[in-house]
Amino acid sequence: MLIGGLGMLAAGTFAFRLSGPALRSRIRVPAPVSKLLEVAAVVLLAALVAVTALTSGHGFGGYARAIGVGVGGLLAWRKAPFIVVVLAAAATTALLRLLGVP
Amino acid sequence: MVVRSIQRTLQRGALDRDIALACLAVWLFGLSYGAAAVASGFPLWLPAAASLLVIAGSSELLFIGVVAAGGSPIAAALAGLLVNARHLPYGLALPDGVLGRGWRRLLGTHLMNDESVVFALARPDLERRRAAYWACGLGVLVAWPGGAVLGGLLASVVRDTSALGLDSVFPAVILALIFPALHDRKTLLAALCGAGIAVATTPFLPAGVPVLLALAGVSVTAAQRAWSRG
Numbered sequence: 001m002l003i004g005g006l007g008m009l010a011a012g013t014f015a016f017r018l019s020g021p022a023l024r025s026r027i028r029v030p031a032p033v034s035k036l037l038e039v040a041a042v043v044l045l046a047a048l049v050a051v052t053a054l055t056s057g058h059g060f061g062g063y064a065r066a067i068g069v070g071v072g073g074l075l076a077w078r079k080a081p082f083i084v085v086v087l088a089a090a091a092t093t094a095l096l097r098l099l100g101v102p
Numbered sequence: 103m104v105v106r107s108i109q110r111t112l113q114r115g116a117l118d119r120d121i122a123l124a125c126l127a128v129w130l131f132g133l134s135y136g137a138a139a140v141a142s143g144f145p146l147w148l149p150a151a152a153s154l155l156v157i158a159g160s161s162e163l164l165f166i167g168v169v170a171a172g173g174s175p176i177a178a179a180l181a182g183l184l185v186n187a188r189h190l191p192y193g194l195a196l197p198d199g200v201l202g203r204g205w206r207r208l209l210g211t212h213l214m215n216d217e218s219v220v221f222a223l224a225r226p227d228l229e230r231r232r233a234a235y236w237a238c239g240l241g242v243l244v245a246w247p248g249g250a251v252l253g254g255l256l257a258s259v260v261r262d263t264s265a266l267g268l269d270s271v272f273p274a275v276i277l278a279l280i281f282p283a284l285h286d287r288k289t290l291l292a293a294l295c296g297a298g299i300a301v302a303t304t305p306f307l308p309a310g311v312p313v314l315l316a317l318a319g320v321s322v323t324a325a326q327r328a329w330s331r332g
Contacts, residue, residue, distance in 0.1 A: 002148070005175025009165055010155035012183040017214045020193015021201055029194075032327070037195040038223055039292055040320045042283045044188045045216060045276050046293035047300035047316030052160060053273035055304045057167075065270050072274030076281045082123040086130065089274035093267030 062102045068093030118237065124217050125241035127275040128159075132249020133256065134268030135163055140257035142170040149254050153247040157215055159272060161185040164309055184310030191317070192219045200232045213239025220279045288323045295319035 029037070053069035055061045072089030080088075132153065139149040144166060152162045161182035168178035192214055200222055201210035213236070222235035260266075284290045296319025300312040307315075 002169065002175050005165070005169070005179040006148070006152055006155070008176065008179040009152070009161065009182045009186075012179070013156050013158055013161065013186045013189065014212060016183075016186055016189040017193060017211045020190045020214075021196060021198075021211065022193075024194050024196070025198055034195075034197075036320060036324060036327075037191065038283075039289050039323050040191050040317055041195040041219060041223060042280050042289055043292050043296035043316055043319045044191060044313060045220060045280050046284075047296045047313045047319075048160065048188075048216070049273045049277045049280070050297035050301045051304055051313055053270070053277075054301055057309075058305045064267070065273075068267055068270035069273045069277065072270065073277045073281075076274075076278040082120055082278055083126065085278045086123070086127045086271055086274055089270040090130070090267040093270040094265060095267075097265055097267065 064093045064096035064101045067096060067101075121221060121234065121238045121241060124221070124238060124275060124279065125245040127271055128217065128242050129245040129249040130268055131159060131271045131275070132246045133253035134266070134271070135159060136250035136253025136255075137257040137260070137268075138163065138253075139166045139250070140254040142166065144170070146251065146254040149250040150247060153250040154243075156182070156186075157212065157242065157246055158182075158186050158189070159216075159246065161310075181309055184308060185313065187310065187314055189214055195219065196222060196235075197228060197231060199228050200235050202232075210236070210239070213243060215239065215242055216276055217242055217279065220276070220283075224279075224282060288326055291326075292319045292323040295322050 049069070053061070054066050068089045068091075071092045072085045075085045075088050135153070136146075136149045140146060149162070149166070152165065156162050156165075164185055165175075165178045165182040168181055169175055173181075193211075196214070196219065201207045201214075218235050218239040221238045222231045225231040225234050280293070284293060296316030299318055300316040303312045303315055
């Protein structure tokens, strides 16, 4: 059962990955549409950031993670090196949890 | 041919450092994922196999979370597939020629993920887009399962892995990667609308659906385009 579920997830994910390029090579995508599709990819990623930073299941995911990601975002905006952004986000969240922030 | 393409790739200093760091971050996220899976009582082979066969972090975490909470593996797979539906628009956004041909295309398809797509789209021409996509995709193929296995092994040693704050790594990585694209005001507006829609609908909808609904944010850009042209 567990293996069946895993196989289904793996096969279905591959099908999603396969269908985008397959559709694209069958139709001619005009330049403005292609620009719009790139914006769509950024919008999906931004939504993924917001959902994984702020929520857990169907509720709020706690302040420690949200603030950690916020600190990382601030550093990225100030053009800090990538590794600084990543470590600062994890360290902030870890520190807040150490202090008892949920 | 392969050696020359690796040399060519290595010459692009800054780009490769960023990709290497992104893979390091994926590795850290993999650590937390493997640890979480084993800490919830799953055998080590599950995160190991899933990380190789699925390579899509948030869907794997969701799959394991749903099964750990008592859900059926089929329901967990459906939830994971909902989260992974975003790979369809990713594939539409990738220009022809990035994935290659023949058996390479199959591997290239499997390497499509948040990081490889965002690095590819950030490059100006096809050649560099292809190099970035493959470098990042192959890096993630090593880093993600590698992190997951090590994390699973560590879980027996470190009891409370959430104390390490590794769950902030994934959103922080993606945020840092999309920042350059957000300098474009129309893209920023669309992204903010999309993120708002996704967070606001999360309490009411199955996991994965809110992220897809965020695509409605793109209509803001489309409307602005039509306005400025009209």
